[in-house]
Amino acid sequence: MGAHHHGPARGITRWLFTTNHKDIGTMYLWFSFAMFILGGAFAMIIRAELFQPGMQLVEPGFFNQMTTLHGLVMVFGAIMPSFVGLANWLIPMMIGAPDMALPRMNNWSFWILPPGFLMLASTLFMEGGAPAFGWTFYAPLSTTYAAPSVTFFIFAIHVLGMSSIMGSINIIATVMNMRAPGMSYMKLPLFVWTWLITAFLLVAVMPVLAGAVTMMLMDIHFGTSFFSAAGGGDPVLFQHIFWFFGHPEVYIIILPAFGVVSQIIPAFSRKPLFGYASMVYATASIAFLSFIVWAHHMYTVGMPVAGELYFMYATMLIAVPTGVKVFNWISTMWRGALSFETPMLFSIGFLVLFTIGGFTGLMLSIAPADFQYHDTYFVVAHFHYVMVAGAVFSMTAAVYFWLPKWTGRMYNETMGKVHFWISFVGFNITFFPQHFVGLAGMPRRVPDYALQFADFNMMSSIGAFVYGASQILFLYNVIATIVAGEKVSDEKVWDGAEGLEWTVPTPAPYHTFEVPPKVGAAPAHG
Amino acid sequence: MLCKKIMVFAGILLSSLPWVAQAQNQVNMSPGVTEIGAEIYDLHMLIMIICVIIGLLVFGVMFYSIIYHRKSRGVVPSQFHESTKVEIAWTAVPFFILVAMAVPATSTLLEVYDNDEAELDILITGYQWKWRYEYLDAAGEPVAFFSNLATSQEEIYNTESKGENYLLEVDEPLVIPVDTKVRFLITANDVIHSWWVPEISVKRDAIPGFINEAWSKVTEEGIYRGQCTELCGAYHGFMPVVVHAVSREEFDGWMAAKRAEQASDLAAASVEMSLEALMSEGEAVYNGQCMACHGASGEGGVGKAIAGSSIALGDVNTHMDVSIRGVSGTAMQAFGTQLSDIEMAAVITYQRNAFGNNTGDIVQPADVASYKQG
Incomplete structure (x- = not known):
């Protein structure tokens, strides 16, 4: 091995100036967990207010600030950075690279995130309050009718967008240039493939979001009328631009989750992933389709019928590649030798609940039926099934799966399983009844509701408190593992795990693959 | 071990069923009181049942695997990892199922969009946080009025007990005749709102600068309640829609009374x-x-x-x-x-x-x- 082995710098400068992919990955993961707790706290306020009909705890305006910040913090602060953190830790180790291709930019793309979120969170303390127009910030509610803090929101979005674009460029550059000899594209672990495709999506759509918020800024401060009908503009234009970003964004969130599950299910099935090539093609198809279906979020804006039909057909098509993925995962389990450690439990939880979210997605794609579903709690239930049970469950599975490799210590399996079951039950008690109230006619984003929705809302709130509390158990388990977990030293922590990251020592040393490994003929993915 | 956990979980779900069955806890979409509404309901049920069947098959296979292909049973894992035939099949079959879903969806959508030959036009304007209704076809002075939430602040802030139609009651409802194709022209004055009454199957965004069209032909007399469904500011949750569907005669009588009331208001305005x-x-x-x-x-x-x-x-x-x-x-x-x-x-x-x-x-x-x- 090379003579330049050296450990990390000491003290705070290790973290401020680091260009090490593992340090940066760790910071991303901790930061996103902090945001997860913050966004979760907002959700708890929402569910506490909705525990009973009537206004009890907060005012309607503040309630809207909570729904807005909950969405923004969870999407941009918790889910997206957590997967970037995972990519930082794992992609170099999975493709046999010593680090990311652009390590200094890597440092910068992490360190602009905390100021960005500080700016967003500071709006809570400003006159007029935080943004209260929903995470989709439809104009003109978010322009003419917004609190002055909207300007801070706009710049926060710019900062987060820059961070995402830089992170994505880094991932693309790393995967394209830093693969070990013999690591051809069709040997890449699926997690790397899904991230490569996600990174292209991010580079394509984050500038569109930046454009949308810049147009808002111009409307608010510089007298333009992009989104104001009174000045010759068009409020619906905002929605088209937003969802041209927003729909790919949904896949930006879920594709890396697909990648994680595609690593974990084979490991605990002790069997290679079924249909590797079709998984890659399905991911690429979903990414392509994600660009041409955006207006299915806008069925009720009064599009011409030809537009409605086009967006309906195109959206329904997404069910095909998504179905292929689900069938492949189940075929991977079929006739394997399954065991059910915590990462596998979360992956199976993902599989079941994400599929339910996929089914409701298919229902929502049917335009005439969507006239009844649109903007009700049915939609809220749908996207929490794909975002929480999809992205967050898979992220949780990933932490349990790779934590022993990162730390050289094993987490407490019993506590992990308890965490899973409480999460699973709590999640379903929270979100399953939301299908019912949505179908029965409860609109989303309301601080108060009619009496016939009371029972299910109370049930939903209880479930949310249970799910929220179970995350404290998760935090405790992770910290206890790092501090005092049972030591593991096998390179291959899990007997069924495949891939280059399982060939380096445990815990993974500060520098890995300073000399590129040789990748043989056998597939490196499971 | 896992079986036991599944049983426990199923038990929890089952024990919550009596709760689900209570009459006030509606769990499904209402077919409503229009032909289109019934069609939309059928479409919703069709797609949902197809999804449930596919779900049961897929999860059935998965749970079979979870139960019988366990490492703890000492099974030796098979190593197969592809099958072109199977993969083509499960790409093609879902595609044809989707085509089968698209056919009824398209025909229903075309009906929803058939705004022609309306017998009555009503202009609906969304305001922060109320609706304005204007009857456009009436000869003479158009009849127009605002419809505000009628629930009191005391009920909302829990100092008085809540009435039966809490948050779903207005001071002046929209009145429409039954068995009449009513066209709604929907717009807004400030931000985007959305006018929704589930039982008459109309939800359309009210957008400043745009006039959207929707229509409904209600077949049963009654009172139908809905709400604004697009976030429109602080009191978004407090702008309900109430529609009274009445017989043609009753509607004509109401219209005449409304017009007389407007005339007397006009006269009263000149009095000190x-x-x-x-x-x-x-x-x-x-x-x-x-x-x-x-x-x-x-x-x-x-x-x-x-x-x-x-x-x-x-x-x-x-x-x-x-x-x-x-x-x-x-x-x-x-x-x-x-x-x-x-x-x-x-x-x-x-x-x-x-x-x-x-x-x-x-x-x-x-x-x-x-x-x-x-």
């Missing part, structure tokens, strides 16, 4: 009113229109304070300008078209004499009318 009459009318208008933003005792909130404000204590013309034309670029709307001259005169008089603003000024309906004219 006493301070007491203006104050009591003004208080009612204030509580219905101003309180949400300006506070129950004029202390302000989303809007500025009225108690001690320079506008309420200053020049009457400025006060009228702000109230009638609004303040552009802010949430203060132009109320000139929303309130009658009597209501406007009363609420301005009220604001100038309540909350400690003892100016003694009296604004008459005629003053408002002449201000509006120029």
Whole structure:
């Protein structure tokens, strides 16, 4: 091995100036967990207010600030950075690279995130309050009718967008240039493939979001009328631009989750992933389709019928590649030798609940039926099934799966399983009844509701408190593992795990693959 | 071990069923009272049942695997990892299922979009946080009115018990005749709203600068309730829609009464009113229109304070300008078209004499009318 082995710098400068992919990955993961707790706290306020009909705890305006910040913090602060953190830790180790291709930019793309979120969170303390127009910030509610803090929101979005674009460029550059000899594209672990495709999506759509918020800024401060009908503009234009970003964004969130599950299910099935090539093609198809279906979020804006039909057909098509993925995962389990450690439990939880979210997605794609579903709690239930049970469950599975490799210590399996079951039950008690109230006619984003929705809302709130509390158990388990977990030293922590990251020592040393490994003929993915 | 856990979980789900079965806890979409609504309901059920069947098959296979292909049973894992035939099959079969779903979906959608040959046109305008209805086909003066939430603040803030139609009741409902194709022309005055009544199967966004079309042909008399479904600001949850579907005769009678009422209002506006009459009318208008933003005792909130404000204590013309034309670029709307001259005169008089603003000024309906004219 090379003579330049050296450990990390000491003290705070290790973290401020680091260009090490593992340090940066760790910071991303901790930061996103902090945001997860913050966004979760907002959700708890929402569910506490909705525990009973009537206004009890907060005012309607503040309630809207909570729904807005909950969405923004969870999407941009918790889910997206957590997967970037995972990519930082794992992609170099999975493709046999010593680090990311652009390590200094890597440092910068992490360190602009905390100021960005500080700016967003500071709006809570400003006159007029935080943004209260929903995470989709439809104009003109978010322009003419917004609190002055909207300007801070706009710049926060710019900062987060820059961070995402830089992170994505880094991932693309790393995967394209830093693969070990013999690591051809069709040997890449699926997690790397899904991230490569996600990174292209991010580079394509984050500038569109930046454009949308810049147009808002111009409307608010510089007298333009992009989104104001009174000045010759068009409020619906905002929605088209937003969802041209927003729909790919949904896949930006879920594709890396697909990648994680595609690593974990084979490991605990002790069997290679079924249909590797079709998984890659399905991911690429979903990414392509994600660009041409955006207006299915806008069925009720009064599009011409030809537009409605086009967006309906195109959206329904997404069910095909998504179905292929689900069938492949189940075929991977079929006739394997399954065991059910915590990462596998979360992956199976993902599989079941994400599929339910996929089914409701298919229902929502049917335009005439969507006239009844649109903007009700049915939609809220749908996207929490794909975002929480999809992205967050898979992220949780990933932490349990790779934590022993990162730390050289094993987490407490019993506590992990308890965490899973409480999460699973709590999640379903929270979100399953939301299908019912949505179908029965409860609109989303309301601080108060009619009496016939009371029972299910109370049930939903209880479930949310249970799910929220179970995350404290998760935090405790992770910290206890790092501090005092049972030591593991096998390179291959899990007997069924495949891939280059399982060939380096445990815990993974500060520098890995300073000399590129040789990748043989056998597939490196499971 | 796992089986036991599954049983426990199933037990939890089952034990919650009696709760689910209570009559007030509706768990499914309503087919409503229109033909289109019934079609949409059938479509919804069809797609849902297809999804449930596919789900049961897929999860069935998965749980079979979970139970029988366990490492703890000592099985040796198979190593197969692809099968072109199977993969083509599970790409093609779902595609054809989707085509089968698209056929009824397309025909229903085309019907929803058939706005022709309406027998009655109603213009619906969304305001923060109320609806305005205008009957366009009526010969003579068009009948128009606002429809506000009727639930009291005391009910919302839990100091009084909540009525049966809590948050789903209005001071003046939309009245439509049954068995008549009614076309709704939907727009908004400020931000985007969305007009939704589940049982008559209409949900369409109300967008400033656009006029959207939708229609409904209600087959049963009754009262149908809905809400705004697009986030439109702080009181988005407090702008319900109530539709009374009545017989044709009843509708004609209601229309005639409404027109007579508007004519007598017009006549009353030329009569001089006493301070007491203006104050009591003004208080009612204030509580219905101003309180949400300006506070129950004029202390302000989303809007500025009225108690001690320079506008309420200053020049009457400025006060009228702000109230009638609004303040552009802010949430203060132009109320000139929303309130009658009597209501406007009363609420301005009220604001100038309540909350400690003892100016003694009296604004008459005629003053408002002449201000509006120029």
